[in-house]
Amino acid sequence: MSRILSHLGALRCVEAAARHQSYTRAAGELSVSQAAVSQQIRQVEDLLGVKLFLRRGRNMVPTAKGKELAAQLGAGFQAIVDGVNRIQTEPLAGTLNITTTQSMATMLLMPNLWKFHQRHPEIPLRVTVSAELEDLRHSDIDIAIRFGFLEPSELHQKILFEDARVPLCSPQLLEHVDLSSPENLRDCWLVDADYRTGYGWRAWLERAGLDIPDDEIKWLQVSNMDVALSVVMSGHGIFLGSPTLSKQSVRAGTLVQPFPQHIEGGTRYNLLYDGASPRVERIRAFESWLLELVRET
Amino acid sequence: MSRILSHLGALRCVEAAARHQSYTRAAGELSVSQAAVSQQIRQVEDLLGVKLFLRRGRNMVPTAKGKELAAQLGAGFQAIVDGVNRIQTEPLAGTLNITTTQSMATMLLMPNLWKFHQRHPEIPLRVTVSAELEDLRHSDIDIAIRFGFLEPSELHQKILFEDARVPLCSPQLLEHVDLSSPENLRDCWLVDADYRTGYGWRAWLERAGLDIPDDEIKWLQVSNMDVALSVVMSGHGIFLGSPTLSKQSVRAGTLVQPFPQHIEGGTRYNLLYDGASPRVERIRAFESWLLELVRET
DNA sequence: TTCTGCTCATAAGTCCTTCTTATAGTTCAC
């Protein structure tokens, strides 16, 4: 049997490094130092007598052989993890790791977590807010709640909700700007998180029967919904957001919907998880709770 | 990512132990102590909270989950080894490990190895004689040369030669027994390695037109060709062997074929190796040399 | 260019895991 199997740890480094094209990021995933990864990979290269990575500026690019090996290693490790997952079903009770966006966390998740706790006190939740979609298969995250249209993957994907978008601002804004008529939108920042798709405020204004020329509008274009929300929360503008997401905030008075007009679509939130995870039981518990929550909102 | 991947070494123990149904044999394969295997497996069981093996007398029998896991692990490790093999082709030069039977080694292989060395001085051979067919995929053996009819497997199998069988004895025997006529076979031990199939001396006697009753024959039944050969070599009997294998010994005078009659078939030698081995180059070199040798013999 | 920031490489020493040894416990065959 190949003596390489005495160096499985080193092969893990190879696989992760090839995937990340970076020793540093691989080290991050494996929770070891960069130096450790470097040493392990060199060991494999020496053992096999094959160069696996080439330094290309800031990246470590796998060679052709490196790529081939890494792909096969990935399949191998996946088979192993699958094998373990198949026989090991963790009990319902236990921690659940969730990652989501800032806006989802502050507007829907956090304010309702106590209800989940009430139903499942045996499942402590750990919520991580991050802008990037974590790699569920290579991290310790169990569930991701993400905005937008996702590529199909091997993960279990479920559309949480799709809905319209309505103008939303903070009550403070109304103290400074008179928003009794849509015409007055000229007077405040229109926060636009859709500057790449172009869909957004332009569509809404049209819907409201307004034709304000571009140069009379104060645009504030931001990269995503989270930034938009934080801008608006601090009272500096108005943005188009999901009614589902904002409903509770509106009811609580922290957000205001100054006009009834809405535009269709444009908002979609998804729930993602690995159906083969040993923690599916608690994942499903969370999923069904969240779906209920969304349905009744 | 599953924390189990930090214990890949322990999972190797699980896989090997399940395959061998024994911690001791698994330890042998992995070249560690039995205690090490025991500890590693217990660690996995504790980590997963799943019992993987049950003690059943002298064996460690994998539980249903243990079996399932081990199968998946086997596939995973195989994928990893395949990946390594695919990118790592060892050069022609280097040691080649061969296992074969006693008779094949003494009669054909050893007397001719110098020729192989002449053609490929860069390939040192290490020949291991053993009665059992080693597990090529889980040992460090590159080539096995084996007698008989083999089950199909994932290994590359090639029939080395099939041939007839002729009576063979040592010249010493002729000094004590007069074998000018087949009738006189009554006077010496008939060594029979075919007592399970029944085919052998009985068939040969028939072929020679003799009808000697069983109780007038001195049978010596042995378990395999190797034992038969060693008995005959020491001058204590006569047996039915392959002309191909014995040709050189006959020419050298260490074996004698006292009668011309032969029986068809019954002898088959195979050559086995893992086609995916990184050492295929030197394996093929040996294969083609051996085939040539057999052809001209 | 030079500077700054990011990345990998390397060395030395520490630490921790794994392994070995030794022994006790269990089962089976005779």
Added chain:
DNA sequence: GTGAACTATAAGAAGGACTTATGAGCAGAA
């Protein structure tokens, strides 16, 4: 019952892997 073969467990030894610290290379900005 006794011995042989196997596994379990404990304690200590050995060795590999990891960390820290530092140097070197490269890219992009000033």
